[in-house]
């Protein structure tokens with residue numbers, strides 16, 4: 687029996703794929719200073735988005751607003767389909783558990799061991815028995831590329847690169863859907879930064895993460911980002927590296943065509 691396709695039959699509606707982060711008409715003000723003015727952004731599930739812009743252009747503030755840590759003056763931010771302005775305490779906590787954050791300085795608790803730092807979000811957000819929480823921490827330490835004995839150490843006993851990995855392990859503790867990184871390779875030497883980039887890319891692929899990464903590191907942008915969001919003129923322009931290379935906006939042109947931009951592109955040729 688041959689199968690026929692009936693083009694006149696009503697077709698099942700295509701599922702609408704909503705972005706995991708959706709920002710509309712965002713306005714951010716501190717006193718008389720306007721940082722964002724009518725900013726729009728969509729981040730799709732499973733992509734690595736690099737966020738760049740001049741110093742003070744509002745990259746970190748945008749990240750904090752998406753996480754609900756700073757309230758914008760106007761506009762709408764949806765995170766994983768939820769309007770972040772409109773959440774109960776429980777909904778906010780549930781959403782928090784689906785996002786992992788790696789702040790610039792690592793932000794580990796210095797009085798706790800690495801393992802205790804990683805166990806903290808698991809204790810706060812799950813009812814897992816302590817033995818299992820310890821086991822999860824051990825797994826996260828391993829996937830962040832740290833040796834098993836790192837778990838028993840205090841953050842002060844680790845190198846800068848290891849602190850970043852420990853903070854990454856903590857950010858991944860609850861198996862988040864979205865990983866937010868604020869300048870993850872800042873302060874690392876080029877080899878350490880390259881290794882960290884590779885780790886992020888590998889984890890993103892194997893865990894199916896969406897990654898929102900604020901960075902100044904052109905190598906990271908070129909090697910691991912699917913798209914790049916540039917904060918200019920209080921708004922965002924999103925595109926691929928090729929699209930930004932063709933953008934005549936002066937800041938974007940200077941950034942991607944400057945010596946560091948050229949070096950980063952050639953390094954990956």
Ligand SMILES: Nc1ncnc2c1ncn2[C@@H]1O[C@H](COP(=O)(O)OP(=O)(O)OP(=O)(O)O)[C@@H](O)[C@H]1O
Nearest residue numbers: 716719721739740741742743744745746747748900
């Ligand atoms: N809590 C705050 N109160 C007042 N002003 C703030 C606050 N947080 C940030 N700002 C201001 O908002 C602007 C954007 O800050 P933000 O930290 O987002 O910049 P950035 O793009 O991340 O810069 P950099 O690349 O230098 O880290 C800056 O002018 C900063 O001084």
